[in-house]
Amino acid sequence: MKILVTGANRGIGLEMVKIAVSKRWHVFACCRNPHESTKLNEVASMSGGLVSVKILDVTDRAQIQALAYEMRNDCIDILINNAGVYGDSNGSLGEFDDEDWLNTFKINTIAPLRVAEAFVEHVACSQKKLIATMSSKMGSMEDNTSGGSYVYRSSKAATNAVVKSMSLDFESKGITCVALHPGWVKTDMGGPHAEITTRQCVMQLFDILENCSAKDNGKFIDVDGNVVPW
Numbered sequence: 715m716k717i718l719v720t721g722a723n724r725g726i727g728l729e730m731v732k733i734a735v736s737k738r739w740h741v742f743a744c745c746r747n748p749h750e751s752t753k754l755n756e757v758a759s760m761s762g763g764l765v766s767v768k769i770l771d772v773t774d775r776a777q778i779q780a781l782a783y784e785m786r787n788d789c790i791d792i793l794i795n796n797a798g799v800y801g802d803s804n805g806s807l808g809e810f811d812d813e814d815w816l817n818t819f820k821i822n823t824i825a826p827l828r829v830a831e832a833f834v835e836h837v838a839c840s841q842k843k844l845i846a847t848m849s850s851k852m853g854s855m856e857d858n859t860s861g862g863s864y865v866y867r868s869s870k871a872a873t874n875a876v877v878k879s880m881s882l883d884f885e886s887k888g889i890t891c892v893a894l895h896p897g898w899v900k901t902d903m904g905g906p907h908a909e910i911t912t913r914q915c916v917m918q919l920f921d922i923l924e925n926c927s928a929k930d931n932g933k934f935i936d937v938d939g940n941v942v943p944w
């Protein structure tokens with residue numbers, strides 16, 4: 715199995731790399747600053763060649779194109795759009811910042827589509843043919859019972875719309891597209907009081923992804939395997 719993970723230098727993305735190595739999968743581990751990604755580089759150096767660290771800021775179209783070209787002979791079984799931000803201005807009404815909101819959209823919403831577009835043929839030539847995009851229940855309308863978090867919620871709701879359209883547009887290539895909710899996870903974003911560890915999260919998400927097939931195309935799936943309402 716070959717996978718590509720964005721935002722692989724910390725949090726859920728780094729754990730994906732570690733667990734993928736334990737499964738003997740090949741990983742293209744993408745991060746913004748490889749020279750500063752000490753933990754990822756350690757995992758890569760201990761992986762016996764299973765991990766290739768790649769530079770990728772997901773908002774940089776030229777970098778996306780360059781990486782897709784560099785990897786033109788590689789098929790990718792699972793493309794994981796994991797990189798994401800919460801946004802810095804999710805506070806009370808009146809506190810949000812337009813630039814922060816747009817930047818959050820670029821990373822959470824536009825980038826997954828740009829990355830998927832650039833790597834669609836790499837996925838299409840693989841066995842598994844799966845594109846998994848990290849969303850959040852915070853993007854679910856039905857699950858929103860507490861309000862607030864305008865920046866993050868709207869970016870992830872729009873991510874879900876992107877995944878749904880990709881699931882229809884890429885269907886003819888035999889590609890399955892899913893949106894994932896990873897749970898509330900102990901990372902820099904989730905904070906120390908979150909409910910599950912990155913290991914629990916990724917073990918469960920990988921079980922789900924390994925069992926994903928065309929029947930799941932266009933679904934929004936949580937870490938326990940349940941379908942999340944839009």
Ligand SMILES: NC(=O)c1ccc[n+]([C@@H]2O[C@H](COP(=O)([O-])OP(=O)(O)OC[C@H]3O[C@@H](n4cnc5c(N)ncnc54)[C@H](OP(=O)(O)O)[C@@H]3O)[C@@H](O)[C@H]2O)c1
Pocket residue numbers: 720721722723724725726727745746747770771772773796797798799800821848849850851895896897898899900901902903904905908
């Ligand atoms: N943790 C949770 O409870 C939770 C819940 C629901 C959904 N999620 C989603 O799960 C995903 C991973 O979250 P996490 O908790 O692991 O977050 P995290 O610990 O804050 O890590 C975020 C990752 O995204 C990367 N990233 C941010 N902007 C990027 C860019 N422009 N280009 C490339 N990489 C970029 C970061 O790289 P740098 O180190 O370079 O900043 C980092 O590797 C996100 O999409 C998040 O929205 C998380």
